[in-house]
Amino acid sequence: MDERMKTERIRWFLCSVFSVFPLIVSAGALPQAAAGSRGVPGITYITIRGNVIAPPPCVINNGNTVLVDFGEVMSTRIDGVRYRQPVNYSAECSKMPTNAMTLAITGNAAGFDSDALRTEISGLGVRLLYQGRQLALGEKVAFTYPAFPVLEAVPVRDVSAVLTGGDFAATATLELDYQ
Structure with a gap:
């Protein structure tokens, strides 16, 4: 398999993985299963947290x-x-x-x-x-x-x-x- 084919295959694999495993946005802690590794090299989860502040009470x-x-x-x-x-x-x-x-x-x-x-x-x-x-x-x-x-x-x-x-x-x- 030539280098161009490998690059295209990796690109397709990453697109497929990201469409199956979307970015996780959380306002709390992730469940342990989701936070752990799934054994896919080169892929990790990103946790984004925040706190919405309402208008002053x-x-x-x-x-x-x-x-x-x-x-x-x-x-x-x-x-x-x-x-x-x-x-x-x-x-x-x-x-x-x-x-x-x-x-x-x-x-x-x-x-x-x-x-x-x-x-x-x-x-x-x-x-x-x-x-x-x-x-x-x-x-x-x-x-x-x-x-x-x-x-x-x-x-x-x-x-x-x-x-x-x-x-x-x-x-x-x-x-x-x-x-």
């Missing part, structure tokens, strides 16, 4: 909506500075693989400011602040649990718009994730 604000109440605001005094209010929230996390986490706020942006939350009053939005600076919607803030970032909210307006009076609200999602 955190309860934010005891499962309740976080409420920021601006009270009454004068349309002519909305400037992105006045009427600033704290965003008071809490979170309890357990069985964390790490204390390194991120926080992000997402929501629908106001038409005049992509980093302000939209309200039902045209030309009025709510901007979120972290450490006194504007927090972009979707921006991730890194922190170490349990020292949560301190957030604030402030109403902002489109300076070219005439605001109508009435109640307003903005809705956002607070997301926690671990690193």
Whole structure:
């Protein structure tokens, strides 16, 4: 048998063996019979193990909506500075693989400011602040649990718009994730 034929035969043999003995993927220990040698030279089993980590088991604000109440605001005094209010929230996390986490706020942006939350009053939005600076919607803030970032909210307006009076609200999602 020439060298080319031997190579083709070995290649066919290996393909046949791998189609009969597939790669074993396990989240636990292999049975003793599978872990032992089957007496086929040049073939061994590969054990691949892992641990799937689910999203952090955190309860934010005891499962309740976080409420920021601006009270009454004068349309002519909305400037992105006045009427600033704290965003008071809490979170309890357990069985964390790490204390390194991120926080992000997402929501629908106001038409005049992509980093302000939209309200039902045209030309009025709510901007979120972290450490006194504007927090972009979707921006991730890194922190170490349990020292949560301190957030604030402030109403902002489109300076070219005439605001109508009435109640307003903005809705956002607070997301926690671990690193």
